[in-house]
Amino acid sequence: xxKILSLLLVLIMALGLVGASAEGETYVFWxxxxxxxxxxxxxxxxxxLDDMNVKYIDNDxxxxxxxxxxxxxxxxxxKPAALVVNQAESGAAGIxxxxxxxxxxxxxxxxxxxxxxxxxDNEAKELVLSYDKAxxxxxxxxxxxxxxxxxxxxxxxxxYDALDLNKDGVISYVMFKGDEANQxxxxxxxxxxxxxxxxxxxxxxxxxxxxxDANENKYLVDQAGTWSNTAxxxxxxxxxxxxxxxxxxxxxxxxxxxxxxxLGAVNALTNAGYNxxxxxxxxxxxxxxxxxxxxxxxxxxxxxxxxxxxxxxxxADAVATLTKNMIEGxxxxxxxxxxxxxxxxxxxxxxxxxxxxx
Numbered sequence: 384x385x386k387i388l389s390l391l392l393v394l395i396m397a398l399g400l401v402g403a404s405a406e407g408e409t410y411v412f413w414x415x416x417x418x419x420x421x422x423x424x425x426x427x428x429x430x431x432l433d434d435m436n437v438k439y440i441d442n443d444x445x446x447x448x449x450x451x452x453x454x455x456x457x458x459x460x461x462k463p464a465a466l467v468v469n470q471a472e473s474g475a476a477g478i479x480x481x482x483x484x485x486x487x488x489x490x491x492x493x494x495x496x497x498x499x500x501x502x503x504d505n506e507a508k509e510l511v512l513s514y515d516k517a518x519x520x521x522x523x524x525x526x527x528x529x530x531x532x533x534x535x536x537x538x539x540x541x542x543y544d545a546l547d548l549n550k551d552g553v554i555s556y557v558m559f560k561g562d563e564a565n566q567x568x569x570x571x572x573x574x575x576x577x578x579x580x581x582x583x584x585x586x587x588x589x590x591x592x593x594x595x596d597a598n599e600n601k602y603l604v605d606q607a608g609t610w611s612n613t614a615x616x617x618x619x620x621x622x623x624x625x626x627x628x629x630x631x632x633x634x635x636x637x638x639x640x641x642x643x644x645x646l647g648a649v650n651a652l653t654n655a656g657y658n659x660x661x662x663x664x665x666x667x668x669x670x671x672x673x674x675x676x677x678x679x680x681x682x683x684x685x686x687x688x689x690x691x692x693x694x695x696x697x698x699a700d701a702v703a704t705l706t707k708n709m710i711e712g713x714x715x716x717x718x719x720x721x722x723x724x725x726x727x728x729x730x731x732x733x734x735x736x737x738x739x740x741x
Contacts (some may be wrong), residue, residue: 384399388580404535407461407462407463407464408438408439408440408461408463408464408465409432409437409438409439409440409464409465409466409467409706410439410440410442410454410455410458410463410465410466410467411428411439411440411441411442411449411467411469411736412442412444412454412455412458412466412467412468412471412506413425413427413441413442413443413444413469414444414446414451414469414470414471414473414498415443415444415445415446415471415609416443416504417445417446417611418607418609418610418643419641419643419673419675419677420641420642420643420673420675420693420695421469421497421643422520423675423676423695424497424695424698424699425441426543426695427695427696427698427699427700428531428698428699428702428703429441430465431434431699431700431702431703431704432703432706435690435703435704435705437464437703437706437707437710439467439512440458442454442458444471446471446607446608446609447471448470448471448472448475448478450471451468451470451471452478452481452482455468455482455485456485456660459485459486459489459491462485462489463491464491464492465491465493465494465706465709465710466491466492466493466494467484467493467494467496467702467706468482468494468495468496469497469498470482470495470498470499470500471498471702472564472567472701473498473499473531473562473564473566473608473641474498474499474500474501474502474562474565474566475500475501476500476501476502476506476507476510478505478516479495479498479500479501479507479510480510482495483510483511483513483514483517483527486514486516486517486699487513487514487516487517490516491516492517492706492709492710493514493516493517493518493519494517494518494519494520494581494702494705494706494709495511495518495519495520495577496519496520496521496702497520497521497698498521498565499521499524499565499566499567500519502564502566502569504524504627507519507729508727508729508730511729511730512728512729512731516709516715517729518705518707518709518715518729518730518731519729519730519731520698520701520702520705520730520733520734521698521729521730521731521732521733522693522733522734522735523724523732523734523735524566524567524569524570525570525574526734526735527567527570527571527672527693527735528567528570528571528573528574528575528577528578529578530691530735530736530737531571531574531575531578531638531690531691532574532575532576532577532578532579532581532582532585533577533578533579533582534581534670534691534737534739535578535579535636535638535668535670535689536578536579536580536581536582537582538688538689539554539579539582539583539588539636539666540582540583540586540588542668543588544606544634546636546668547630547635548628548633548635549632551632552589553589553592554583554591554592554636555591555592555593555594555626555633555634555635555647556576556591556592556593556634556635556636556637556638557593557594557603557618557619557622557631557634557636557637557638557639558572558575558576558593558601558602558603558638558639559602559603559604559605559614559615559618559637559639559644559647559648560572560602560603560604560605560640561604561605561608561610561640561641561644562604562605562609562610563604564609565607565608568640568687569608571640571672572602572640573638574720575638575670576591576601576638576692579591579638588704589730591636592651594622594632594634603615603618605644610640610641610643610644611643611644611647612643612644612646612647612650613647614644614647615639615643615644615645615646615647615648615651616647616648616651617647618647619637619647619648619649619651619652619695620651620654622651623651623652623655623702627655628635628665632708633667634667635667635668636667636668636670637667637668637669637670638670639669639670639671639672640672641671641672642671642672642673642674642675642677642678642690643671643673643675643677644671645669645670645678645687645690646669646671646677646678646681646687648669649669649687650679651684652667652669653686654658658685658687659686660684660685660686666685666686666688668688669670669681669686669687670687670688670689670690670741671687671689671690671691672691672693672735673690673691673693673695674690674691674692674693674736674738675690678690678738679738679740681741682738682739682740688739689737689738689739689740690738690739691735691736691737691738692735692736692737692738693733693735694733694734694735694736697707697720697722697723697733697734698733700720701719701720701723701731701733704718704719704720705719705731716731720733722734738739
């Protein structure tokens with residue numbers, strides 16, 4: 384009788400009527416533990432996986448793709464339940480393909496998240512759809528930049544004369560870009576200023592003027608590609624030594640691809656007597672993306688103006704749900720929060736929202 388029952392169980396599992404139990408643990412690969420926004424995602428993801436009784440191991444690539452690739456190769460040899468990958472080299476389709484091939488060969492579920500796996504959406508789509516146990520969780524690459532630019536445009540029009548410190552009729556600005564190759568950084572840089580300019584022109588105002596005429600890119604990038612406050616602090620401190628109220632050419636607006644770079648700019652401004660949070664002290668508007676706890680505090684104290692919320696808890700929930708579903712052999716999208724946007728069967732986008740503390 385026991386032999387018959389065992390044979391029946393094997394048959395049922397083979398037919399997919401119950402999920403096969405997974406070997407090993409879920410390995411989660413982070414491009415770096417140092418990223419502030421991703422720290423909040425990691426905390427939320429760990430909680431979600433704990434709540435779902437999914438065992439996991441976090442891995443830090445320290446912003447080095449070779450390190451992450453070695454970590455993935457080692458993990459696969461342990462027969463993991465799933466691979467969850469925050470790709471170190473953003474936008475690198477060849478690397479994403481290699482990771483997918485490794486997962487496919489081992490027949491292990493694969494969830495890419497947050498960092499783009501190609502600079503071309505169609506290429507990313509084809510890559511993910513080539514393996515039925517793969518999926519991507521991210522955001523609409525353009526949405527954050529568009530929302531940030533529209534928020535800035537409205538703020539400028541509501542406060543134009545007060546912001547035009549040297550009364551030349553034009554608002555000068557600096558743009559901090561997190562990474563040259565990252566899709567989010569590219570579109571945030573494009574639309575953060577672009578959508579603000581559309582609002583200004585529609586109201587009969589001149590477009591924003593990048594503070595440095597010699598900079599054809601009209602942005603300053605974190606050369607390490609880590610979107611860090613260290614890079615923006617150093618840039619902003621250097622800027623303020625030349626572009627300031629005494630020289631009548633003060634930068635009048637700061638746009639940052641993320642809240643950590645916004646924080647670096649705010650700290651440099653504070654050192655120069657701006658954005659101190661003290662009543663009566665001058666404030667240069669600073670805008671970011673992510674709505675981190677630090678940014679919310681800066682906004683609450685008047686040291687920062689606004690940000691675009693990137694939902695860390697939502698991203699973690701989606702990643703955990705998809706991972707658990709695939710481990711258990713279910714439809715990958717089963718039980719997914721209806722507010723998340725499913726895109727053509729290959730990705731899930733987590734919506735953004737404006738945050739100004741109001």
